[in-house]
Amino acid sequence: MLDTSLIIMVVVLALVFDFINGFHDTANAIATCVSTRAIRPGVAIVGTAxxxxxxxxxxxxxxxxxxxxxxxxxxxxxxxxxxAGLVGAIIWNLLTWWVGMPSSSSHALIG
Incomplete structure (x- = not known):
């Protein structure tokens, strides 16, 4: 039973990390095309997703x-x-997002 609950926790944390990764890193990918008004923000976000x-x-x-x-x-x-890796990466991503510091979600996960 313990192994099953740990696996469920890993899946839930992975989904949370993936969601945070999306809003954390998407802005980096679409900033130039949106700021130059080449693409509308909604179209850029859907395309990036x-x-x-x-x-x-x-x-x-x-x-x-x-x-x-x-x-x-x-x-x-x-x-x-x-x-532990997922929790650390989630906290780091939220912290850097909150203070506006650019960072990589992939590097946070590996770190």
Whole structure:
């Protein structure tokens, strides 16, 4: 039962991180085209959401790099380590967003 609750917590935290990643990093991707009025903000946000989703479904390069090159011993990574990483990245993203400091959600997650 404990393992199931930890897995559910990992999934929920991953979804929260993904949501925060979306509003944290989307502005960086669309700032230039919106500020120059090349694209309306609503169109830019929808386009970014679609392209981010497609990129996550098509490309697995980052996941392969983290799983194969950065994590040397996968046996040391359990649900608690993943939860700690997600919580740390969520807090960092919210803190940097709140103070207006540019940062990368991917770097926060790896850190």
């Amino acid at each position: 679609i392209l981010n989703f497609l990129g996550a479904m098509i490309s697995t390069g980052v996941a392969k790099t983290i799983g194969g090159d950065i994590v040397v011993s996968p046996t040391l990574v359990n649900e608690m380590i993943i939860i």
